[in-house]
Amino acid sequence: xxxxxxxxxxxxxxxxxxxxxxxxxxxxxxxxxxxxxxxxxxxxxxxxxxxxxxxxxxxxxxxxxxxxxxxxxxxxxxxxxxxxxxxxxxxxxxxxxxxxxxxxxxxxxxxxxxxxxxxxxxxxxxxxxxxxxxxxxxxxxxxxxxxxxxxxxxxxxxxxxxxxxxxxxxxxxxxxxxxxxxxxxxxxxxxxxxxxxxxxxxxxxxxxxxxxxxxxxxxxxxxxxxxxxxxxxxxxxxxxxxxxxxxxxxxxxxxxxxxxxxxx
Amino acid sequence: xxxxxxxxxxxxxxxxxxxxxxxxxxxxxxxxxxxxxxxxxxxxxxxxxxxxxxxxxxxxxxxxxxxxxxxxxxxxxxxxxxxxxxxxxxxxxxxxxxxxxxxxxxxxxxxxxxxxxxxxxxxxxxxxxxxxxxxxxxxxxxxxxxxxxxxxxxxxxxxxxxxxxxxxxxxxxxxxxxxxxxxxxxxxxxxxxxxxxxxxxxxxxxxxxxxxxxxxxxxxxxxxxxxxxxxxxxxxxxxxxxxxxxxxxxxxxxxxxxxxxxxxxxxxxxxxxxxxxxxxxxxxxxxxxxxxxxxxxxxxxxxxxxxxxxxxxxxxxxxxxxxxxxxxxxxxxxxxxxxxxxxxxxxxxxxxxxxxxxxxxxxxxxxxxxxxxxxxxxxxxxxxxxxxxxxxxxxxxxxxxxxxxxxxxxxxxxxxxxxxxxxxxxxxxxxxxxxxxxxxxxxxxxxxxxxxxxxxxxxxxxxxxxxxxxxxxxxxxxxxxxxxxxxxxxxxxxxxxxxxxxxxxxxxxxxxxxxxxxxxxxxxxxxxxxxxxxxxxxxxxxxxxxxxxxxxxxxxxxxxxxxxxxxxxxxxxxxxxxxxxxxxxxxxxxxxxxx
Amino acid sequence: xxxxxxxxxxxxxxxxxxxxxxxxxxxxxxxxxxxxxxxxxxxxxxxxxxxxxxxxxxxxxxxxxxxxxxxxxxxx
Numbered sequence: 001x002x003x004x005x006x007x008x009x010x011x012x013x014x015x016x017x018x019x020x021x022x023x024x025x026x027x028x029x030x031x032x033x034x035x036x037x038x039x040x041x042x043x044x045x046x047x048x049x050x051x052x053x054x055x056x057x058x059x060x061x062x063x064x065x066x067x068x069x070x071x072x073x074x075x076x077x078x079x080x081x082x083x084x085x086x087x088x089x090x091x092x093x094x095x096x097x098x099x100x101x102x103x104x105x106x107x108x109x110x111x112x113x114x115x116x117x118x119x120x121x122x123x124x125x126x127x128x129x130x131x132x133x134x135x136x137x138x139x140x141x142x143x144x145x146x147x148x149x150x151x152x153x154x155x156x157x158x159x160x161x162x163x164x165x166x167x168x169x170x171x172x173x174x175x176x177x178x179x180x181x182x183x184x185x186x187x188x189x190x191x192x193x194x195x196x197x198x199x200x201x202x203x204x205x206x207x208x209x210x211x212x213x214x215x216x217x218x219x220x221x222x223x224x225x226x227x228x229x230x231x232x233x234x235x236x237x238x239x240x241x242x243x244x245x246x247x248x249x250x251x252x253x254x255x256x257x258x259x260x261x262x263x264x
Numbered sequence: 265x266x267x268x269x270x271x272x273x274x275x276x277x278x279x280x281x282x283x284x285x286x287x288x289x290x291x292x293x294x295x296x297x298x299x300x301x302x303x304x305x306x307x308x309x310x311x312x313x314x315x316x317x318x319x320x321x322x323x324x325x326x327x328x329x330x331x332x333x334x335x336x337x338x339x340x341x342x343x344x345x346x347x348x349x350x351x352x353x354x355x356x357x358x359x360x361x362x363x364x365x366x367x368x369x370x371x372x373x374x375x376x377x378x379x380x381x382x383x384x385x386x387x388x389x390x391x392x393x394x395x396x397x398x399x400x401x402x403x404x405x406x407x408x409x410x411x412x413x414x415x416x417x418x419x420x421x422x423x424x425x426x427x428x429x430x431x432x433x434x435x436x437x438x439x440x441x442x443x444x445x446x447x448x449x450x451x452x453x454x455x456x457x458x459x460x461x462x463x464x465x466x467x468x469x470x471x472x473x474x475x476x477x478x479x480x481x482x483x484x485x486x487x488x489x490x491x492x493x494x495x496x497x498x499x500x501x502x503x504x505x506x507x508x509x510x511x512x513x514x515x516x517x518x519x520x521x522x523x524x525x526x527x528x529x530x531x532x533x534x535x536x537x538x539x540x541x542x543x544x545x546x547x548x549x550x551x552x553x554x555x556x557x558x559x560x561x562x563x564x565x566x567x568x569x570x571x572x573x574x575x576x577x578x579x580x581x582x583x584x585x586x587x588x589x590x591x592x593x594x595x596x597x598x599x600x601x602x603x604x605x606x607x608x609x610x611x612x613x614x615x616x617x618x619x620x621x622x623x624x625x626x627x628x629x630x631x632x633x634x635x636x637x638x639x640x641x642x643x644x645x646x647x648x649x650x651x652x653x654x655x656x657x658x659x660x661x662x663x664x665x666x667x668x669x670x671x672x673x674x675x676x677x678x679x680x681x682x683x684x685x686x687x688x689x690x691x692x693x694x695x696x697x698x699x700x701x702x703x704x705x706x707x708x709x710x711x712x713x714x715x716x717x718x719x720x721x722x723x724x725x726x727x728x729x730x731x732x733x734x735x736x737x738x739x740x741x742x743x744x745x746x747x748x749x750x751x752x753x754x755x756x757x758x759x760x761x762x763x764x765x766x767x768x769x770x771x772x773x774x775x776x777x778x779x780x781x782x783x784x785x786x787x788x789x790x791x792x793x794x795x796x797x798x799x800x801x802x803x804x805x806x807x808x809x810x811x812x813x814x815x816x817x818x819x820x821x822x823x824x825x826x827x828x829x830x831x832x833x834x835x836x837x838x839x840x841x842x843x844x845x846x847x848x849x850x851x852x853x854x855x856x857x858x859x
Numbered sequence: 860x861x862x863x864x865x866x867x868x869x870x871x872x873x874x875x876x877x878x879x880x881x882x883x884x885x886x887x888x889x890x891x892x893x894x895x896x897x898x899x900x901x902x903x904x905x906x907x908x909x910x911x912x913x914x915x916x917x918x919x920x921x922x923x924x925x926x927x928x929x930x931x932x933x934x935x
Contacts, residue, residue, distance in 0.1 A: 001526050002780040007577055014573040018566045025562060025632050029555075034633040036548060036555040043552070043813050047820045101824050102399050102484055104549075104640055108707030108722055111636035115549045117485050118401065119819040122551035135720030139640040139709030141395050143402070143824065144318035147714040605865035614872070621876075683865060687872045694875040702883070726886040731894055735879070 037114045041121035046099055049073060055097055060086055062163060062191050068092045074116045075099035076143050079136055079151035086153070087161030088131040096122045104140040107153055115140060128155045163189035164196070164213075166244040170237070173251045174227050180250050182223045184239050188213035202237040202250070203230060227252045270768035272346060272670040279349050280671040282362050286342035287664070287671065289370060291754055293334035294657075298747040300327035305696075305740030307713060309733040320713035321393045322383035328396035329380060332502065332652055333415065334373045339660050340505040341369070341422050343667065344449045347508065348426045350769055351443035352433040362425055369418030375411030379404060395711065397491060398471070400482045403825040406475040409467045416460050423453035441778040442786050444525055445512050445771060451532040452504040454792050455497060455539050458799060462493025462543070474823065483818030485552045486810050492543035493803065500539040502652050504532065506659040510579045510612060513663060515772035517609040518586025518602060523578045525774040526781035531578075533785060534571040537795040538564055541802030548635045552813055557806045558632055564802065565630045572623060579616055585775065607679060611662020611686035615655050618693065622650030625701060642715070643704025646697040654693050661750055662686050666767075668757050675763040677756025685749035688742055696739025699732040860912055867912045874904050 003011070028034045049055040054071040058080040061069050068090055073080050075098065086092050096105045096116050103116040114122040116138075136151035165187040174180045188194040194213040198221045199206060213219045230252050238247040273280040300323045306312040307320055315323065345362070349355055356362045376392070382405070383391035392404030426449050430442070442450070470482045470490075515522045522528065544561035547553055584598055592601025603609045625647040628634055638644060665682045669675055676682065706722045706729070708715050715722075722729050784790065862870070878901045882892050892900065 001782050002524075002776050003527065004524065004581075004776075007524065007527065007574075007581075010577045011570075011574065014570055017573070018569055021566050021569075021627060021631065022563055025634075028631075028633040029559075032633075034636070036558050036632060037551050038555045038558075039552050039809065039813065041551065043819070045819050047822075100822070101401050102488070104709075106640065106707065106709065108720065110707070113549060113636045113639050115547075115551065115640075117488070117551055118821055119483070119814050120485060120551040122549075133720065135707075135717055135722075137707070137709050137717065139711070140399075141321060141324075141402075141711040144321060144393075146321070147317055147712045150717045150719055152719050600862055600866060604863060604869050610865070610869060614869075683868070687868055691872050691875045694879060698876070698879045726883050726891065727894070734894075 035124070037122050037124060041095070041123050043119050044097055044121055046097070046118035049097065049099055054095060060084060060092075060163070062189065063093075065191070066090045070094045072096045072105060073099055074103040074105060074138065074149075076101065076103075077138070077145040077149035079105070079138075079149070082136075083152035083154045084136070085161070086128060086155055087158045088128055088155050089158045091125060091127050093123060093125040101142045102140050103138045103142050103149070106137050106139045108135040108137055110134065113139075131155050131157050162194065162242060164194060164242060164244060165189065166239070166241050166246055168239050168246040168248070170248050171250060172248075173253060173256065175256045176232055176252055176254060177228050180225045180227055180252075182225065182237065182239065184221045184223070184241070185218050186211060186213050186221070186241055187218040188215060191215040196242055199240045200237060201240070203235050225250070269673075269764050269766040271673055271766040272350065272667075272769040273673040275769060276349050276355055278359050279345060279355055279362070280673075282356075282359075282366055283342040283345050283667075283671045285366055286338045286345070287667070289373075290335050290338035290342065290660075291751070293330040293338065293373075294747070295751060297327050297331035297335055298744060300324075300330070302740055302744040305737055308715060309737040309740075310714070310716070311733075311737050317713035319384060321395065321711075322380065322391070324711060325383070325393050325395050326377075326380050329376060331657075332396060332498075333412075334377070336502040336652065336656060336660070337415075337419060338369070338373075340502070341366070341419065342671075343505055343509070343663070344422070344426060344452075346667065346670075347445035347449050347512070347771075348429050350771065351445040352429055354429060354433055356425060357428045357432055358425075361421070361428075365418045365421035365425060367418075368421065369415050372411045372414030372416070372418055375407050375414065377411070379408035379411065397488075397495065399491070400471060400474070400484045400487045401821050401824045403471075403475055403823040406472060409472040409475055413464070413467055413472070416464065419456065420460070423457065426450065426453060441781070444522075444528060444774070444778065445508065447529060447786065448504065448508045448511070448532050450788060451536045451791070452501065452508075454788060455504075455536045455795070456501050458540050458792075458795055459494050459497035459501065462490045462540075463495075466490035466494075470817075475825075479817060481817050481819065481821050481823075483810065483814045483816065484821070485550065485814055486807070486816070486818065488550070489544070489547065489553070489806065489810055492546045493540065494543070496543040496546060497539040499648075499652060500535055502656045504535055506615070506656045507531070507575055509659050509663050510575065510616060511582075512771040513666065514579060514609070514612045514616075515582035515586055516770065517606055517612075517666070518583045519590040520582060520586030520588070520772075522772045522774045523581040523585060524776045524780075525778045526776060526785065527574055527578055529778075529781050529785040531571040531574050533791050534568070534574075536791050537798055538568045538571075540795065541798045542568060544802070544806060545630055545632075548632050549639050552810060553806055554809065557802075557809075560802055562630060562632045564798070569623070569627070569630075572619075576616075576620065582772070583613070605679075605683065607682035607686050608662050608666045610683060611665070611689075612659050614686060614690040615658035615662065618650050618658070618690065619655035622647060622655060625650065638704055640710055641704035642700045642708045642710050645710045646700030646704060649693060649697045649700065653697075654689070658686060658689050658693075661689070664750075664754070668754065669763070669766050670769055672757065673762050673766065674757050674760040675766065677753050677760060681749050682753050685746050685753065688746040688749065692739045692742030692746055694739070695735050696743065699735035699739065702726070703729070703732045703736075861914070861916055862912055867908070870908055870912075871905060874901065874908065878904070 044052055055073050058071050058073045063069050066089060068086055070084055070092055072094060074096060096114060098116045098118040100118060105116050106113040112126055114124055116122055132155050134153040136153050138149040167185045168182060170182040171180045182200060184198050192215050197208050197210050199208045200223045202225060207223055209221050211219050211221055232252050232254060235250045237250055238245060303323050304327060379390055379392040382388050383393045390405045392408035394402045394404040398404055430446055430450060466487045470487050473479045474482050511522055511528050542561050542565045544557055545565045548558050583602060587598035587601040590601045592598030628638060629647060665676055706724060708722055878897060882897055885892060
């Protein structure tokens with residue numbers, strides 16, 4: 001076979017280029033650790049995500065000192081949780097699955113990008129060095145509302161990040177002279193201990209109590225308010241723990257009616 | 265009638281008629297696809313939105329299917345028929361058979377086309393807004409899938425037709441080498457037979473029975489993988505005819521000869537063996553496929569660069585040879601001697617140049633881990649508007665200016681308009697595709713009606729999103745104008761009278777001919793066997809693994825028929841019609857149905 | 860004319876990719892052009908090409924145009 005010299009040179013240069021490309025990609029995988037989305041996860045039943053321990057309640061969980069896992073469900077035409085909140089300086093492993101059709105989970109302007117196929121769980125581990133807010137888009141056509149499918153990913157300052165959940169149970173209505181109780185449950189979903197102060201403000205008066213919540217635990221603080229001091233009428237209260245707040249109204253009445261408390 | 269010329273129609277009048285029919289079918293699809301293209305451009309960029317965003321996806325499906333299935337494939341069966349009959353110098357074996365496959369293709373695409381277009385009207389619940397890739401569980405009307413099957417079977421029979429011609433010719437010329445154009449047709453068709461097995465399996469075993477309700481569920485990853493088994497090689501089915509034009513026609517219009525016949529054969533053999541075992545590179549980001557399989561697909565893909573790089577050399581070398589025959593001199597001075605006045609030449613040269621740019625963005629796509637940044641973004645749309653949208657489409661439009669007189673016997677209406685048309689396409693595509701690539705790098709997704717979101721904004725590195733949108737809209741409008749010029753020429757030529765002063769039906773000779781090519785290159789059985797073995801290597805384990813994980817028919821999953829939308833829409837429409845308003849065919853309504 | 864009319868058309872067309880890519884390339888060296896500035900640069904480039912094309916070459920007379928357009932048939 002008769003090949004022109006220049007063409008031989010070109011052929012060799014082309015082969016070198018190709019081998020070079022394969023080498024750089026291999027370096028990216030092995031050297032830089034850019035792993036591909038793969039088949040490491042077991043399949044799931046897309047119709048039974050409600051019973052799945054990871055996806056029944058889509059959320060972020062802390063699994064190590066700076067390590068988190070995010071369980072994300074994509075469905076027409078939304079992502080949950082939304083927004084996804086993680087701290088800067090962390091390593092987050094995303095587990096993403098779909099409830100219905102093929103979607104994608106793509107964080108705009110980054111290389112966080114995966115297809116989301118019903119029945120399969122896409123997983124990828126991402127390092128977040130800096131705080132920032134990103135948009136999450138579905139970049140696979142998933143039906144007529146595809147263009148409305150979006151979410152948010154918030155990477156917050158490490159010292160501003162917590163996974164505290166506040167729930168308050170309080171009496172609505174008490175008789176004058178009785179004690180009103182306000183139970184404040186502080187759940188700490190992080191691994192390390194949480195030291196904080198639970199503050200109750202009612203009628204301009206502030207009560208505070210320091211609490212220490214162990215990792216993964218819930219501590220309940222109970223405030224008792226003497227209604228004699230408050231007097232009859234409506235009293236607005238606010239419970240604050242760090243940045244979380246809950247509020248309500250306590251009504252103090254002369255005598256508690258048996259029924260119909262709604263109608264004045 | 266006295267004929268003075270040696271045009272194709274003079275030698276093969278009956279075949280010329282089939283080719284004309286194929287061309288006109290192709291141009292009709294191009295016109296429809298072009299209209300939907302400009303609607304999309306203006307809608308997406310927000311300059312002019314007169315359709316509901318939910319209908320955007322019907323427009324997008326039509327744009328994709330009409331352009332990459334009907335426009336390209338009807339055109340290529342035309343030029344393949346030309347290539348076989350001209351290079352073997354014999355008519356088709358049985359004209360009824362030839363019309364038969366053309367008819368089957370036409371019926372098939374009509375069924376699919378009607379199913380897609382019915383998505384615009386609420387008068388029927390037929391719809392197939394599933395896009396060109398029809399990923400399950402999105403479900404189209406059975407007519408859509410059935411039409412695609414008939415169309416593909418039509419192309420299979422077309423291949424049979426060309427093989428029959430070759431076998432008959434071989435019987436009479438046992439010791440001759442396969443003429444280059446026929447060799448290219450046969451290798452392309454062999455690749456196509458292997459490639460279409462994937463889509464045939466996806467449709468016949470799963471999607472069609474599922475859309476008819478015969479089976480309850482499908483495995484979305486399996487049908488998707490079978491689609492891409494076909495979905496990547498189909499791009500070579502579009503590209504190889506364009507390559508053929510660069511090999512057999514471009515050197516001739518440049519005024520010279522093809523640099524090397526043996527290398528041309530090597531290139532087509534490489535395409536035959538490497539096109540199919542690469543499809544998984546479209547699934548780099550799919551969960552459920554192991555990294556190793558993706559790596560194999562990537563390696564094959566990278567080696568598939570080789571035939572394209574070899575083609576770049578041969579094409580440029582042949583052009584230079586032509587230019588020097590025309591009196592060109594100097595290292596670069598020969599460029600001036602090329603026939604830039606000829607739209608056939610200029611169109612192909614500009615198409616080739618853009619294909620080089622497309623090669624670069626393609627290498628980025630092929631790079632497994634860089635792909636994370638661009639996968640399914642607008643970048644990819646920019647990429648394939650350079651490949652199929654320019655390297656193929658512009659080449660096809662340029663060679664139309666040569667073929668149309670050959671198969672109609674009429675002189676081209678206007679060479680100047682034709683030159684303006686190909687140059688305008690180049691400029692328009694430059695604006696559009698550049699902005700698409702850049703927008704993709706910012707994370708702007710493809711396939712979306714309104715790439716603007718409530719919760720965040722894309723941040724441009726250079727300029728602004730608004731400028732990118734403007735650039736895309738400008739490009740889209742220039743491309744539309746270019747299409748208008750193209751159709752003016754096709755119609756103008758059709759209205760011309762019969763000319764007896766047409767160039768002869770010839771293709772390029774070679775500097776280094778088939779006698780320099782080892783005989784083994786013509787051993788089609790060997791190359792087909794190697795191609796099949798490579799496909800088995802690349803696909804057996806991924807497919808087995810996918811079936812093993814998700815089951816042959818996948819998990820319990822409701823089909824997502826896009827036609828149900830129109831049923832809901834119908835209810836809404838009736839309601840709204842009563843008050844005389846059809847506005848906002850309500851997403852809330854859809855959401856309820858879907859959940 | 861130094862090049863044929865068709866050649867000139869193609870050269871002008873090739874300015875389009877040059878121009879749109881130039882903006883990106885210049886941004887790497889921290890030169891950010893606005894759309895208007897890019898358009899002005901484009902107009903200047905077009906003008907330069909036109910002047911170059913129409914300036915008579917040394918010792919050549921006006922029938923260059925004809926010469927360049929002579930061989931324009933389909934190469935046969």
